[in-house]
Amino acid sequence: MKKSEFTKLMIPGPVEVDPQVLAAMSRPVEPHYGPEWVNKLERVNNLLKQVFQTQNEIFLMAGSGSCAIDASIGSSLQTGEKIIIGNNGFFGDRLVSIAEHNGIEVAEVKQEWGKKLDTQKILNMLKAHPDAKAVAVVHSETSTTVLNPIDEIGLQLKDKNVLFIVDAVSSLGGVPVQVDDWGIDLCASASQKCLGGIPGLAPIAVSSKAWQLIDRTHENKHGWFTDLRVWRKYAQEWGSWHPTPITISSNVVNGLLVALEMLIDEGIEKRMERFRRLALSLRKGLHELELKPFTPDEELNPVLTAAYSPAGVDSGEIVTYLNEAHHIQISGGLGFLKPKIFRVGHMSPVINLKDIQNLLSALKDFQRQTT
Amino acid sequence: MKKSEFTKLMIPGPVEVDPQVLAAMSRPVEPHYGPEWVNKLERVNNLLKQVFQTQNEIFLMAGSGSCAIDASIGSSLQTGEKIIIGNNGFFGDRLVSIAEHNGIEVAEVKQEWGKKLDTQKILNMLKAHPDAKAVAVVHSETSTTVLNPIDEIGLQLKDKNVLFIVDAVSSLGGVPVQVDDWGIDLCASASQKCLGGIPGLAPIAVSSKAWQLIDRTHENKHGWFTDLRVWRKYAQEWGSWHPTPITISSNVVNGLLVALEMLIDEGIEKRMERFRRLALSLRKGLHELELKPFTPDEELNPVLTAAYSPAGVDSGEIVTYLNEAHHIQISGGLGFLKPKIFRVGHMSPVINLKDIQNLLSALKDFQRQTT
Numbered sequence: 001m002k003k004s005e006f007t008k009l010m011i012p013g014p015v016e017v018d019p020q021v022l023a024a025m026s027r028p029v030e031p032h033y034g035p036e037w038v039n040k041l042e043r044v045n046n047l048l049k050q051v052f053q054t055q056n057e058i059f060l061m062a063g064s065g066s067c068a069i070d071a072s073i074g075s076s077l078q079t080g081e082k083i084i085i086g087n088n089g090f091f092g093d094r095l096v097s098i099a100e101h102n103g104i105e106v107a108e109v110k111q112e113w114g115k116k117l118d119t120q121k122i123l124n125m126l127k128a129h130p131d132a133k134a135v136a137v138v139h140s141e142t143s144t145t146v147l148n149p150i151d152e153i154g155l156q157l158k159d160k161n162v163l164f165i166v167d168a169v170s171s172l173g174g175v176p177v178q179v180d181d182w183g184i185d186l187c188a189s190a191s192q193k194c195l196g197g198i199p200g201l202a203p204i205a206v207s208s209k210a211w212q213l214i215d216r217t218h219e220n221k222h223g224w225f226t227d228l229r230v231w232r233k234y235a236q237e238w239g240s241w242h243p244t245p246i247t248i249s250s251n252v253v254n255g256l257l258v259a260l261e262m263l264i265d266e267g268i269e270k271r272m273e274r275f276r277r278l279a280l281s282l283r284k285g286l287h288e289l290e291l292k293p294f295t296p297d298e299e300l301n302p303v304l305t306a307a308y309s310p311a312g313v314d315s316g317e318i319v320t321y322l323n324e325a326h327h328i329q330i331s332g333g334l335g336f337l338k339p340k341i342f343r344v345g346h347m348s349p350v351i352n353l354k355d356i357q358n359l360l361s362a363l364k365d366f367q368r369q370t371t
Numbered sequence: 372m373k374k375s376e377f378t379k380l381m382i383p384g385p386v387e388v389d390p391q392v393l394a395a396m397s398r399p400v401e402p403h404y405g406p407e408w409v410n411k412l413e414r415v416n417n418l419l420k421q422v423f424q425t426q427n428e429i430f431l432m433a434g435s436g437s438c439a440i441d442a443s444i445g446s447s448l449q450t451g452e453k454i455i456i457g458n459n460g461f462f463g464d465r466l467v468s469i470a471e472h473n474g475i476e477v478a479e480v481k482q483e484w485g486k487k488l489d490t491q492k493i494l495n496m497l498k499a500h501p502d503a504k505a506v507a508v509v510h511s512e513t514s515t516t517v518l519n520p521i522d523e524i525g526l527q528l529k530d531k532n533v534l535f536i537v538d539a540v541s542s543l544g545g546v547p548v549q550v551d552d553w554g555i556d557l558c559a560s561a562s563q564k565c566l567g568g569i570p571g572l573a574p575i576a577v578s579s580k581a582w583q584l585i586d587r588t589h590e591n592k593h594g595w596f597t598d599l600r601v602w603r604k605y606a607q608e609w610g611s612w613h614p615t616p617i618t619i620s621s622n623v624v625n626g627l628l629v630a631l632e633m634l635i636d637e638g639i640e641k642r643m644e645r646f647r648r649l650a651l652s653l654r655k656g657l658h659e660l661e662l663k664p665f666t667p668d669e670e671l672n673p674v675l676t677a678a679y680s681p682a683g684v685d686s687g688e689i690v691t692y693l694n695e696a697h698h699i700q701i702s703g704g705l706g707f708l709k710p711k712i713f714r715v716g717h718m719s720p721v722i723n724l725k726d727i728q729n730l731l732s733a734l735k736d737f738q739r740q741t742t
Contacts, residue, residue: 014400014618026397029385029569062571063434064617067596074594103592192618198400200433200571200620221474223445223594225438246435247385247563249571249623
């Protein structure tokens, strides 16, 4: 066995998956069409509806979370139109980049990395740009562990004439995401984070309000693969036989199905509470080691934790030490935070309190050997 | 075990993969970054260069073959520009659709389904549309099993001021594709056909001539995920640590790596010859059963064979019978050919002569029980 097979994966995704997921993945390849397959994909989509807490239509795209966000923004807005983007991290920057790659004008509500987005500032921006067609924000900003208030923003936007687009890549399945109650028109996620699958799939929940914009007569010219109309066309016209426009990876879908069944069996609330306890326990331990969490305790992210590296220590050293000496893999920071913070993902269904304790004692060892 | 696990998969992709590929796939999830991962992805890309027979840069995209084609067309041509598309099947239609979804004007060289594209007609179309920026064709038209003469077309276009874009989804690894010698500027394929991997990945070989068009000052607005500039930016700027813009599916890459190593170990020529012998043997058997192949014997497709359904028999009946009575899964036709032909894929590295014989005796059984 290689070293990597012994390493405990505690990065902010992809996550370590349950052995049952790997077993489902490694069954012989099956076709991405036919009645059995259609039933299976329907089961996946119905389970996803429960996790998204929605009655909206689900599309299970291939690719990645960013691909699903590209599809959400690029399908609903046309070149030259305007979007308001709340941006307080690396994946906020990505939302901006995705919009710009679709020729969409961005009115940016910038917030310091590490601080939550301010709902009022977004509403003010909307007043200043009443022609904006959508507001987009990241829910769990993986680069900083900040959880943005998508509930508050969503409720404020519900009666407004804009779409609400949410990047729920690192939150869905681990942090409440109430698509219908909070009026999220396009909610995009990915298979390899809290859902507990392997990378390669990206579900999107699409509201009827979103379809109204997507269906405007003047057609978008933002490509084929990320056009939600293409995905809907296959779901509708070929749905009883070949429900996706492409050869979706049946093995990866099989893995996701098992992961979703395990999530629903455990109970979404229970799973979230379990993650929350891991987060609390990790924070408690970090405080004991005098390693300051990057976000305040009252703004707990149940699936991700970041802490400052001790003064004078590049967080990369911690990452390397934990990997080499303790076979635990965590992450450094992203962007300008790269050397300043380290990040721990505890969004895997197989991570438990013992793993958190092992991580904390590895951090203690690091401190010991550097002082 | 479920029925599907006993079924011999002989559809035109995805293919049955070697158990070693499944084993590689089912190893614990590993991160899509870091020095070990960078080395691994480089190995994959170097093996792909051998298969593509190219020195051009390779990008291993996530998604599907059609996604890679969308990226090829959408990245290099701008909205309002013109492309010439040779179209003689379902996937030729898809090329047209992909171009149109990018707002690109299509000059179509149509050819009857089942007949090869005529190089001269493509050159005539280029004379009539000297402003065309590219010519795109499908190599192995999976819907009809026709192999289009991409060698001939490529050699004719080499000194012309157009890009040559090839859909090599169902040919690469099973039929010679000489990217450099034939002047293919953008050659897109997929993991789950002749390469012997599972679905989810789509390699593209990109020439420097293609980059000249991609890099024109006026930026394309065809989205983010399928923009080759985004993929190059990560390969160049983040290449030593995080070479892809997204979380690529490490498990699927691990499977593809094993599949590619097996292909190179066997020898590309030998593998192709092996497929060719299967194709010849299948055709011989079909003639003996008086089941007429859909394309002439002298236009053999080594990885795919289609035959007419007997008069008065919907090919769907054959497909169902083989599946239920013999646990062999083949395909019907696509589009208007749906009930008229059945299609057999023999592009899996694990398919052998015995499987072809079993298929032929199953077809014989079908004939027996229907007469």
